[in-house]
Amino acid sequence: MNKPHHRGKSQLTIFNGLSEDETRQLDKLSSLISLESHSYLFHQHSPANAVYMIEDGALMIERSAANGKRQILAFVHPGNFIGFTHNEYYEFSVQTLTAAKLTKIPRRQFIELSDVIPQLKHNVRQISSNVLAHTMDQVFALGQKKANERVCFLLHQLLQRKGEGSTENIDLVMTRQDIADYLGLTIETVSRTFAKLKKDGIIDIHFAHVIEILDMQQLRAFALAT
């Protein structure tokens, strides 16, 4: 494929620090795929045949249970690397929140390549460490934080993947239900918590999906509380 890969500002991607030749080797394995909004990239328990890098759009990683309960494990964005595992089957599903474009790389071949390109191996390890760290953060949030702290935790995460920029607006591409399933709350509690944060002057809600941070200091205090 010849399309340029997404490269975030200072964000870590699998392409970081690769030589042109190494990048070419990866490119030879790659294909670009497009997905519609609210479609599945793959499902839990399906064979883990490929890894993906997000070029454009937003997706969420989810785990569902027989009784219909659903836990969102992460919201992912351009530059993120997903589907990497050493198990035979995926342990979660990945669903698009918007139309999306992804680079697809056969998993076996990707692993073989990462075994011979030290920089690529290093990147993969770094990303894997970050994924685990992110998941541990979520455990802490779900185990120890109150509803308002959890919502701020999410807003803070969404802010961080933009630059350390000013009090920008946050565009929430996910529904309240998605947020609830990420934070272990109900949709009503999420909605009420947003309302309370607005009343307290910490955020403003321009539209349901456009949030402005008014008091960054307080937001961070809630987000990092505990």
Next chain:
Amino acid sequence: MNKPHHRGKSQLTIFNGLSEDETRQLDKLSSLISLESHSYLFHQHSPANAVYMIEDGALMIERSAANGKRQILAFVHPGNFIGFTHNEYYEFSVQTLTAAKLTKIPRRQFIELSDVIPQLKHNVRQISSNVLAHTMDQVFALGQKKANERVCFLLHQLLQRKGEGSTENIDLVMTRQDIADYLGLTIETVSRTFAKLKKDGIIDIHFAHVIEILDMQQLRAFALAT
């Protein structure tokens, strides 16, 4: 070191499938350390200089916050491999629940060795996958399960590391507070939940720390609920 390594029945350890020579190479890097009960192996944010394999005893992985809140990330047992990271600093503390013996291996040298021994590399990857899977299970439990389901979730986990044996007794080496901090509950809720499970005939409580499973089917139903 010449002490034999712990090898669980079918449990995956870093030593799985290594040749005698490869095992010897690891042994040359290893030292055996002993820790008293309720002492720290290392603290969050300290330099990640070594990885460890548990030979004997029980420990817990914890993450603490400034305000005193604490989240237990895992209870670990003989055969488990801990401290492996590609970050410069540990992201959690490890504390002993009992007196413990561990094999200590310098992290840098361990990583170098795992780069040249395919089987060791494979084992490390497998273990890392398991750690992430375990953490995702915990996210699901904390986000979606009720108190009784969470307690059964823990009991079920503790049962699994013994054989698929019969209705054995479980020896809880951790305190009710540790359990509470693992499951995102309070100590009183944990205590009341145990009482309720006993009243419902699902478990029996011989001593506070010796639990017998009476109704395995119901326990699993609760543990895996959702």
Next chain:
DNA sequence: CGGGACCTTGAAACACCTCAAATATGGTGG
């Protein structure tokens, strides 16, 4: 046998959930 730490139990408060209804939003066809 005594003392401290841990565990259990009770009662009341509270955060969050459930159920229900009203309102807002965003996409679509006329």
Next chain:
DNA sequence: CCACCATATTTGAGGTGTTTCAAGGTCCCG
């Protein structure tokens, strides 16, 4: 471009599970 519709969000009222605060009981170890 607007009106309409389906869907998503907000808000209200009441219920429930979990927490908080407090007291009593149990266990273990010296």
